[in-house]
Amino acid sequence: MAARIIDGHGFAAGLRARVAEGAEALKARIGRAPGLAVVLVGEDPASQVYVGAKGKATREAGMAGTEYRLPAETEQDSLLALIARLNADPAVDGILVQLPLPAQIDAQAVIDAIDPDKDVDGFHALNVGRLGIGLDGFVPCTPLGCLMLLKAELGDLSGLDAVVIGRSNIVGKPMAQLLLAESATVTIAHSRTRDLPALCRRADIVVAAVGRPLMVKGDWLKPGATVIDVGINRVAGAEPGKTRLVGDVDFDSARAVAGAITPVPRGVGPMTIAVLLRNTLVSACRRHG
Ligand code: GUN
Numbered sequence: 001m002a003a004r005i006i007d008g009h010g011f012a013a014g015l016r017a018r019v020a021e022g023a024e025a026l027k028a029r030i031g032r033a034p035g036l037a038v039v040l041v042g043e044d045p046a047s048q049v050y051v052g053a054k055g056k057a058t059r060e061a062g063m064a065g066t067e068y069r070l071p072a073e074t075e076q077d078s079l080l081a082l083i084a085r086l087n088a089d090p091a092v093d094g095i096l097v098q099l100p101l102p103a104q105i106d107a108q109a110v111i112d113a114i115d116p117d118k119d120v121d122g123f124h125a126l127n128v129g130r131l132g133i134g135l136d137g138f139v140p141c142t143p144l145g146c147l148m149l150l151k152a153e154l155g156d157l158s159g160l161d162a163v164v165i166g167r168s169n170i171v172g173k174p175m176a177q178l179l180l181a182e183s184a185t186v187t188i189a190h191s192r193t194r195d196l197p198a199l200c201r202r203a204d205i206v207v208a209a210v211g212r213p214l215m216v217k218g219d220w221l222k223p224g225a226t227v228i229d230v231g232i233n234r235v236a237g238a239e240p241g242k243t244r245l246v247g248d249v250d251f252d253s254a255r256a257v258a259g260a261i262t263p264v265p266r267g268v269g270p271m272t273i274a275v276l277l278r279n280t281l282v283s284a285c286r287r288h289g
Pocket residue numbers: 096097098099100121141142170272
C-alpha cells in the first residue's frame with residue numbers, strides 16, 4: 001500500500017491561522033502587533049526569495065514584518081550596529097539574519113550578538129545550549145516543524161528508532177535533540193557513516209537533511225517507516241531547459257515502502273515559515289508576560 005502523504009502545506013496553513021489569531025489577541029492587549037525583523041546581506045537569489053517570503057508571511061499573519069536588505073560588501077561592524085539597534089527596539093520581538101552571510105562576516109559572532117530572547121531562529125549559542133539541556137528557549141524553525149509533523153502523524157515517539165541524516169547546526173543536530181527529548185532512540189548519520197542503507201532500514205523514523213537529491217531510496221526503508229524529507233534541491237526537469245524541485249528522498253520508490261512521507265514541495269518547506277511566525281508570537285507573549 002502506498003504511504004500516506006503528510007500534508008505539510010495544510011498543517012502550516014493551520015498553524016499560520018492560529019498564530020494570526022494569537023497575534024490579534026496580543027495586539028488588543030498591548031496595543032501593537034508582534035514584530036519580526038528579517039536581515040539579508042547580499043544578493044544570493046535563494047536567500048532573497050526566502051527573506052521576501054518570510055516578510056510577506058509575517059505581515060499576512062497580522063504582525064509587523066520589516067526586511068533589512070544590506071549590500072554584499074557590508075562590514076561586520078555595520079551589521080552588528082543594526083543588530084544592536086534591533087535588540088534595543090521594544091517593538092521588535094524577533095530578529096532573523098538570513099544565512100549564509102558573505103565571507104567577510106563571522107556568522108556565529110553575528111548570531112551571538114542577537115538578544116537570545118529575540119533569537120526566533122534558535123541559532124544563538126545560548127538557545128542551542130538550552131535545547132540541549134531541556135530549558136525553554138527558541139528552537140530552530142525547520143526541525144521544530146518536522147517534529148510537529150511527526151507528532152501529528154505518530155503521536156508518542158517514545159522508544160522509536162530515529163535516524164537523522166545530516167549534522168548541520170540548522171537542521172540535523174537540533175532535530176536529533178528534539179527527537180531525543182521525545183525519548184526516541186536517535187542516530188545521526190553523515191557523509192562518513194558506514195552502510196547508511198542498513199542503518200535506515202532499522203529506523204521507524206527517517207529524517208533526511210543532507211541536500212543530496214533523491215539519495216534515500218525505497219529499499220533503504222523499513223516497511224511502514226515515517227519519512228520526513230527536508231531536502232529542497234533544484235534539478236533538471238524532463239523537458240530541456242526546465243527544472244524541478246526534488247527532496248533528498250526518492251519519493252516514488254520511498255512511498256511504496258514507507259507508512260507516511262512528506263512530499264517536496266508542500267511538505268516540510270512551508271513549516272519553516274509557519275514555525276518562524278509561531279516563534280515570533282511566542283517571543284512577544286513572553287516579553288509581555
Ligand atoms: N538559511 C537556510 N535556512 C535558514 C533558516 O532557517 N534561518 C536562517 N536565518 N537562515 C537560513
